[in-house]
Amino acid sequence: MNAPFLNREEHIEQTYFFRCYRERLQDGMPSQEILSTIFEEVLATTKLPMAIEFLKGEILLSGRISDGMALLSHYFTPFQTFVMSKAEQDDSKFDQSVGLLILEREAEYLSKQPTPAGLFVYQFECISRNRLGYDFGMAAMAADPLFDNNWRNWILKIRFQLGTVDFGDLIYGRSEHFVVEYKRKTKQKDYQPEHAILFGSQEGRIAKANRGKDPLYLFAALQRQMGYPSIPKAVSKSQALAIHPALENRIQNLEKRLKLMEAESKGGIDLQEFMKNPPKFVDEVPNLPPPEDFLASD
DSSP states (O other): OOOOOOOHHHHHHHHHHHHHHHHHHHTTOOHHHHHHHHHHHSOTTSSHHHHHHHHHHHHHHHSOHHHHHHHTTTTSOHHHHHHHHHHTOTTOOSOHHHHHHHHHHHHHHHTSOOOHHHHHHHHHHHHHHHTOOHHHHHHHHHTOTTSOHHHHHHHHHHTTTBTTBOHHHHHHTTBHHHHHHHHHHHTOTTOOOSSOOOBOHHHHHHHHHTTTSOHHHHHHHHHHHHOOOOOOOOOOOOSTTSSOHHHHHHHHHHHHHHHHHHHHHTTOOOOHHHHHSOOOOOOOSOOOOOHHHHHHHO
């Protein structure tokens, strides 16, 4: 059973849920505790508290939130379940925080004035950038409640054309701009395409301008011109920030001590380094008054 399209109130609460869940996971809180606290925070007039209560019990049973989302197919979309299942795979390089951020931005976009074209471009870029797999990924996209039958049939069709047909051509061929240009070139004012038009004139012009180029340029242009949501990118951890400065200082001191122990085991310690820069010792014994002062006080 596919999930019905939720109202704006539900999508706003879902945005808050995915954001808080991601931030508290990054702070080291366990999932069970996070779900218990968020349950009290979300708006009670929505269906999300009941869904969170079910997810809390399911994560105690299986340890995966995606298993509970799959059972709640009447509330969570197949694409949401697909993203979380990929993030929770043991051998996956897809980070869970990135997956939650993807769902957060998707819910935020759906809470405004979403269009099927904008949602398709966003979901497709999420799959392609993170290499989540086109076969199952696009099947999950096609089951989204925002897409009608024309969109579903087209999505399921083009997943077999990826790699052989330019992605810009796929969008351009289903746009209003293609119809206008075809009428102008053939001078057939009464021309009506056999297939459904899914994209507007602006999307068609942008797709035509990016034909033969990297699809990432097309995604970026659609985000700038059409206001489509941008997908989160995985941030690589810097090697310089991998070790805390205090820990790095202690490691350097341990290395120096190991060098001294190795030198001693080989027959002696070279003291020339210490003779050049002799250490300064501070007398920690306080300056006591002379004995006469003690006798005078008596």
